[in-house]
Amino acid sequence: MGAPAGAEAVITAEGVAMRFGARTVFRDVSFSVRRGEVFVILGGSGCGKSTLLKLLIGLHPPSAGRIAVLGAEWGDLGGAARRALLRRIGVMWQSGALLGSLTLAENVMLPIEAHTTLPEEARRLIALSKLGLVGLGDAADRLPAEISGGMMKRAGIARAMALDPEILFLDEPSAGLDPITSAGLDALILSLARQTGTTFVVVTHELQSILAIGDRCIMLDKEAQGLIAEGDPKALRESATHPVVRAFFRREAPAEAGAAGG
Numbered sequence: 064m065g066a067p068a069g070a071e072a073v074i075t076a077e078g079v080a081m082r083f084g085a086r087t088v089f090r091d092v093s094f095s096v097r098r099g100e101v102f103v104i105l106g107g108s109g110c111g112k113s114t115l116l117k118l119l120i121g122l123h124p125p126s127a128g129r130i131a132v133l134g135a136e137w138g139d140l141g142g143a144a145r146r147a148l149l150r151r152i153g154v155m156w157q158s159g160a161l162l163g164s165l166t167l168a169e170n171v172m173l174p175i176e177a178h179t180t181l182p183e184e185a186r187r188l189i190a191l192s193k194l195g196l197v198g199l200g201d202a203a204d205r206l207p208a209e210i211s212g213g214m215m216k217r218a219g220i221a222r223a224m225a226l227d228p229e230i231l232f233l234d235e236p237s238a239g240l241d242p243i244t245s246a247g248l249d250a251l252i253l254s255l256a257r258q259t260g261t262t263f264v265v266v267t268h269e270l271q272s273i274l275a276i277g278d279r280c281i282m283l284d285k286e287a288q289g290l291i292a293e294g295d296p297k298a299l300r301e302s303a304t305h306p307v308v309r310a311f312f313r314r315e316a317p318a319e320a321g322a323a324g325g
């Protein structure tokens with residue numbers, strides 16, 4: 064299993080709401096993420112998973128509530144403290160493409176160049192070690208166009224890990240991958256979490272991934288405008304009583320159309 068139950072919280076969300084104009088995406092969202100665990104945010108398309116991720120990494124302030132990351136609330140931080148906190152987290156967006164004109168190693172070197180004054184050889188050594196971690200040690204000098212979709216995701220993870228983040232946020236990492244490649248990516252995420260102690264926050268709506276990697280999860284729902292489940296995914300599969308949660312985890316036809324789809 065992942066983090067011990069007593070591990071410190073690296074993220075705490077309390078009463079978080081997000082509205083766009085008159086439209087409430089979610090409200091009253093409270094949860095915490097413990098150091099070293101793989102925490103999954105799940106739910107159907109449009110329920111606010113990516114929006115929640117943006118709040119967690121301080122891209123937007125929530126409409127209500129508080130979010131603390133590694134002991135600090137984004138809203139309390141000035142420019143320098145904010146940059147310092149940003150350096151301690153890594154993000155791979157759903158659309159997080161590699162730059163096509165750069166090799167994989169050069170792509171991974173980009174954030175190191177942006178955030179440190181290390182000389183080029185040192186940057187390259189770090190990039191090669193991160194590519195090695197994700198199984199791409201032999202592909203460092205290839206261009207994105209020369210590798211598969213699964214390898215691109217791995218390279219994206221290597222880039223997000225370039226600065227040794229304490230928390231790594233992944234938005235639908237297996238989107239667009241076939242089931243076998245997707246299972247390989249899950250195995251990689253799990254082994255990185257266990258090997259490096261990095262905390263992972265992973266957005267997904269794929270049941271297999273959730274069961275394979277999630278120490279704990281929360282489930283958002285569009286209709287409910289908030290959380291409908293929290294806990295160990297395997298326990299939720301066994302004993303969830305909420306009809307939408309149950310339908311999703313047991314792959315039953317949902318009571319209402321669209322409840323658990325992607």
Ligand SMILES: Nc1ncnc2c1ncn2[C@@H]1O[C@H](COP(=O)(O)OP(=O)(O)O)[C@@H](O)[C@H]1O
Binds near residue numbers: 111115
């Ligand atoms: N900047 C924005 N302005 C207005 N509405 C937005 C904005 N970002 C997201 N939304 C809306 O919030 C809802 C949740 O979006 P999103 O977080 O992308 O869902 P998910 O990632 O779960 O598919 C959607 O209805 C989306 O249209």
Ligand SMILES: [Mg+2]
Binds near residue numbers: 113114157234
């Ligand atoms: Mg999304």
